[in-house]
Every structure is written in C-alpha cells, then in structure tokens.
Amino acid sequence: xxxxxxxxxxxxxxxxxxxxxxxxxxxxxxxxxxxxxxxxxxxxxxxxxxxxxxxxxxxxxxxxxxxxxxxxxxxxxxxxxxxxxxxxxxxxxxxxxxxxxxxxxxxxxxxxxxxxxxxxxxxxxxxxxxxxxxxxxxxxxxxxxxxxxxxxxxxxxxxxxxxxxxxxxxxxxxxxxxxxxxxxxxxxxxxxxxxxxxxxxxxxxxxxxxxxxxxxxxxxxxxxxxxxxxxxxxxxxxxxxxxxxxxxxxxxx
Amino acid sequence: xxxxxxxxxxxxxxxxxxxxxxxxxxxxxxxxxxxxxxxxxxxxxxxxxxxxxxxxxxxxxxxxxxxxxxxxxxxxxxxxxxxxxxxxxxxxxxxxxxxxxxxxxxxxxxxxxxxxxxxxxxxxxxxxxxxxxxxxxxxxxxxxxxxxxxxxxxxxxxxxxxxxxxxxxxxxxxxxxxxxxxxxxxxxxxxxxxxxxxxxxxxxxxxxxxxxxxxxxxxxxxxxxxxxxxxxxxxxxxxxxxxxxxxxx
Numbered sequence: 001x002x003x004x005x006x007x008x009x010x011x012x013x014x015x016x017x018x019x020x021x022x023x024x025x026x027x028x029x030x031x032x033x034x035x036x037x038x039x040x041x042x043x044x045x046x047x048x049x050x051x052x053x054x055x056x057x058x059x060x061x062x063x064x065x066x067x068x069x070x071x072x073x074x075x076x077x078x079x080x081x082x083x084x085x086x087x088x089x090x091x092x093x094x095x096x097x098x099x100x101x102x103x104x105x106x107x108x109x110x111x112x113x114x115x116x117x118x119x120x121x122x123x124x125x126x127x128x129x130x131x132x133x134x135x136x137x138x139x140x141x142x143x144x145x146x147x148x149x150x151x152x153x154x155x156x157x158x159x160x161x162x163x164x165x166x167x168x169x170x171x172x173x174x175x176x177x178x179x180x181x182x183x184x185x186x187x188x189x190x191x192x193x194x195x196x197x198x199x200x201x202x203x204x205x206x207x208x209x210x211x212x213x214x215x216x217x218x219x220x221x222x223x224x225x226x227x228x229x230x231x232x233x234x235x236x237x238x239x240x241x242x243x244x245x246x247x248x249x250x251x252x253x
Numbered sequence: 254x255x256x257x258x259x260x261x262x263x264x265x266x267x268x269x270x271x272x273x274x275x276x277x278x279x280x281x282x283x284x285x286x287x288x289x290x291x292x293x294x295x296x297x298x299x300x301x302x303x304x305x306x307x308x309x310x311x312x313x314x315x316x317x318x319x320x321x322x323x324x325x326x327x328x329x330x331x332x333x334x335x336x337x338x339x340x341x342x343x344x345x346x347x348x349x350x351x352x353x354x355x356x357x358x359x360x361x362x363x364x365x366x367x368x369x370x371x372x373x374x375x376x377x378x379x380x381x382x383x384x385x386x387x388x389x390x391x392x393x394x395x396x397x398x399x400x401x402x403x404x405x406x407x408x409x410x411x412x413x414x415x416x417x418x419x420x421x422x423x424x425x426x427x428x429x430x431x432x433x434x435x436x437x438x439x440x441x442x443x444x445x446x447x448x449x450x451x452x453x454x455x456x457x458x459x460x461x462x463x464x465x466x467x468x469x470x471x472x473x474x475x476x477x478x479x480x481x482x483x484x485x486x487x488x489x490x491x492x493x494x495x496x497x498x499x500x501x502x
Contacts, residue, residue, distance in 0.1 A: 047265045060265050081402040082423075092405035092421065130265065168388035168410040171434050182313040186436035190394070190403055221406050226433035228390035228408035232416055 035097075036122045038129055046126030053116060054127065062134035064191075072112045074193045077224075082135035083190060085222040086207040091229035093141040100128045110204045144219050146212060147236045152244050160245025163238045167230055172197035177249040187226045195225060203250030214243035282447045283348035290350070290463035291487035293343075295495040297457040297473060299336040303328055304501040306477065309437035311364070314387045318364035318435060325439035326477050328501075335457030336499055338370055340443045340474045342450035343464070350463040352448040356380065359430070359440070361389045361409070366430050366440030370476070372450045373420055373428075373442050380417045383409040389432050393420060393442070396427040404428065420444065429476075441476045466491070473497045 059066040062079030107115035174180040177200030221229030308322040329337040362384040394401035430440035487493040
C-alpha cells in the first residue's frame with residue numbers, strides 16, 4: 001500500500017522529467033496519467049468526491065450556488081450552462097476532458113478556484129465525468145491546431161506590438177496592458193458581474209502564462225467572459241508575435 | 254461534516270440520474286408544397302403608459318458612435334398605439350412551406366446592431382459585418398430564463414470585415430446580441446424551426462401566408478414585454494385576423 005508521499009513523489013518525479021526543457025508544453029501541465037474506465041463505480045466515486053470537495057461552492061446541481069458561493073467573487077462556474085473559459089477547443093465549443101482535468105488539478109490562478117492536486121488522479125478524473133454530466137457535454141470537440149513557435153527576436157516583439165495595435169487590444173487591456181482601456185470600464189461576464197480585462201503587466205494568467213497558453217486564449221477566447229476569439233483575425237505567426245510581446249509587458253519573463 | 258457531504262453526494266446522484274432521462278426527440282419540421290394555404294394577419298397594439306426603459310451612455314468612440322444616451326432595449330409605440338419590435342409566429346406546426354431564405358445577416362453600424370430584431374432558422378449561419386472603423390466583438394447569448402450563456406464571442410477589429418458563424422441554441426429560442434467593447438449595443442434574434450413568422454412593421458402590422466388550413470396557436474413575442482398567444486383557425490385560401498394587445502406589466 002503506497003503511502004501518501006510516495007503517491008505524490010513518484011508521479012511528480014516523472015512529471016518533472018517529462019517537462020524539463022520541453023518548449024511546447026505549458027509550464028505546469030499535468031502528467032497524463034492513465035484514464036480510469038468510466039463505469040458506475042467511477043461515477044459513484046465522483047459523486048462522493050464532488051459532494052465533499054466541490055458542492056460547497058458549485059452547488060449540488062453545479063449551478064454555482066453552493067452554500068459557500070456567497071463568499072466568492074466572481075461566483076463559481078455554473079456547470080449547468082455548459083460554458084467554459086479555459087479550453088483548447090474553438091470558441092463556443094465544449095472543453096475537452098483534459099481541459100477539465102487541468103482546471104481541477106491546477107486550479108485557476110487569479111481566481112477563486114483552488115488546486116485539487118492533492119486528490120488522487122483517479123478521483124480528479126471521476127470529477128471530470130461528474131462535471132461533464134452536469135454540463136450535458138455530449139461531444140468531444142477537436143482541439144485547436146497550434147503550429148510551431150518562431151524564435152523570439154527583437155523583430156518579433158516589434159511585430160507583436162504592431163499586432164496589438166491592429167487587433168485593438170488596447171480597447172479593453174489598455175495601451176500598456178494595464179486593464180485601463182476605455183471599454184474596460186463597463187465589462188460584464190455572462191453572470192452580469194462586473195469584471196475587468198486582464199492586467200497584462202501582472203504576469204498572472206488564469207489559463208497559464210506560457211506563450212502556448214496565451215496563444216490558446218487569443219485563438220479560443222474565454223467563453224463566459226468578455227474576451228473574444230481572434231481566430232479569424234490574424235495569422236499564426238502574428239499571434240505568436242503578439243503573445244511574446246504580451247509576455248514582455250509583465251517584465252518578469 | 255460526513256453527514257453533510259453524504260447528503261450532497263446523494264443530491265448530485267439524483268441530479269445526474271434526472272438529467273440522463275432528459276431530451277426526448279422532437280419531431281422535426283417537414284417542408285412540403287402548400288397549394289391551398291391561408292393567411293393569418295393582424296396588428297399589435299399597446300395600451301396604457303409606455304414604460305421607461307433604462308438608458309446607457311455612449312461612453313467611448315464618440316466620433317463613430319455619436320454622443321448622449323441611448324435606449325438599448327426600447328418599447329416603441331406609435332402615435333396610434335401600434336407596437337413595433339414584435340415577432341409573431343406559429344410555434345407548433347409539423348409541416349408546411351419552406352423557408353424563403355436561409356441566409357441571415359447582421360451589420361454593426363454606428364455602434365448599433367442592424368437589424369435590431371430578426372428571426373433565424375434554428376442552427377443557421379449568420380453573416381456578420383463590421384461597418385465601423387472601431388473594434389466590435391460579436392457576442393450572442395442564449396437567454397434561458399433569468400440566466401444567459403455565451404454562444405460565441407468573436408472579435409471584429411477591422412472596418413468592412415465579414416465573418417460567418419453558426420447560431421447554435423440548445424434550450425431556448427431567445428438570443429440577445431451584445432458587444433463587450435460597446436456596452437450599450439443590443440439586438441435580438443428569435444430562433445424558429447419553421448418559417449411561419451414575421452417581424453411586425455413600424456405600424457404594428459403583420460401577415461403570414463401559405464398556412465396549411467387548420468387550427469393553430471399564434472404567439473407574439475417582444476424582447477421586453479414578453480409573450481402572448483391566441484388561438485386561430487384558417488380555411489383553405491382564407492384569411493384569419495388576429496390582434497394582440499400588450500401593456501406594461
């Protein structure tokens with residue numbers, strides 16, 4: 001019987017070995033553990049864990065109205081509406097199972113969603129199945145294609161600044177990315193809560209702060225929030241230039 | 254604590270079990286030739302004091318969008334009490350005429366949505382143009398009771414750019430259009446399976462033709478004032494007259 005620290009240490013070592021120096025992988029991507037079989041036993045486990053860990057905020061029906069939700073701003077995700085901010089799928093589509101697993105494992109920085117990394121992977125996969133049922137997710141959308149990243153040069157960063165201007169990011173994010181654009185004053189999310197565009201100078205991003213994470217956000221948008229998709233507005237090279245320019249705004253790259 | 258979490262787990266099981274029974278198949282609308290159809294027509298009136306609708310300030314991009322306050326979701330009543338901005342439709346009809354068009358468009362001009370109100374075929378594509386030299390993001394929401402869910406959110410930063418996107422609704426027929434960059438912009442789309450519908454003119458009048466003879470329920474929906482319904486019958490090549498009277502609730 002593995003002891004708790006052994007359960008954490010072994011997968012963690014493996015994860016570290018896999019992820020050191022792999023440029024295309026997000027900085028805290030989860031180790032792709034074996035998926036458990038989806039059966040009645042897994043669902044029962046998931047319901048039990050959901051009741052224990054999630055329902056306090058997300059509510060028993062997953063409508064974001066648990067007894068602890070009153071303490072939180074913004075309110076917890078309403079799974080019943082089936083709209084998700086952090087996806088690797090196109091705008092307006094459902095998330096993948098991996099997207100959900102990542103959110104449960106890592107939590108969402110700069111939000112109220114904590115990490116549940118301490119739960120065994122099997123329990124986190126069980127939670128993914130419960131959330132999928134609550135959202136009536138009945139299809140697996142294809143993930144977006146992320147082409148190879150270019151080398152980061154001064155010329156690329158200069159191009160990125162021009163793309164930032166052309167796509168009019170400053171309307172919400174502000175000319176220097178400080179979340180002070182004119183439209184930032186009136187933004188609301190799906191739940192009609194007053195929200196702000198991300199302060200790009202903070203260097204903390206809900207979906208992760210690697211270039212690939214930011215690329216994904218710009219292409220897929222963040223459904224449920226005011227952040228739109230720019231999938232049809234710029235070429236992959238332009239988006240890479242843009243996200244590397246955005247990373248310089250935080251000055252802690 | 255254990256009792257509470259067990260109770261919550263049991264509640265979640267119940268919810269999941271109920272959801273599995275959901276969604277029975279609805280019979281799809283069938284397009285057939287209608288040779289002896291009738292017409293249902295009439296007028297929408299408004300009685301009583303016109304409610305004051307909230308206004309919003311045009312707070313940015315004034316050189317393009319203008320100045321002052323606008324009413325995003327107006328209640329438009331004419332001098333003779335005629336109500337505009339209403340969708341009239343037959344909800345339950347299993348077969349009938351074909352849609353006359355399945356091409357639907359939306360324009361953003363001077364920071365307003367045009368048309369403000371339209372009916373679209375369920376699942377159809379919308380061709381969207383930005384006619385302004387400012388960033389608009391096209392953000393339709395599916396309205397489900399007092400909640401809303403993003404259908405998609407697409408940026409259009411360039412003047413004269415055109416994109417086509419599907420309007421996918423899952424549970425509701427009401428879609429509200431928004432622009433996060435310009436918070437006063439509002440528009441509506443009513444989603445229908447069958448083509449028996451009309452957006453009333455400024456004079457409050459409507460006419461829907463090629464209705465297969467029979468008994469139906471005609472509904473009238475206004476984004477702010479809600480929905481009303483009236484039963485009617487139409488004979489072969491006949492005309493049925495239906496009037497609706499809205500008032501502030």
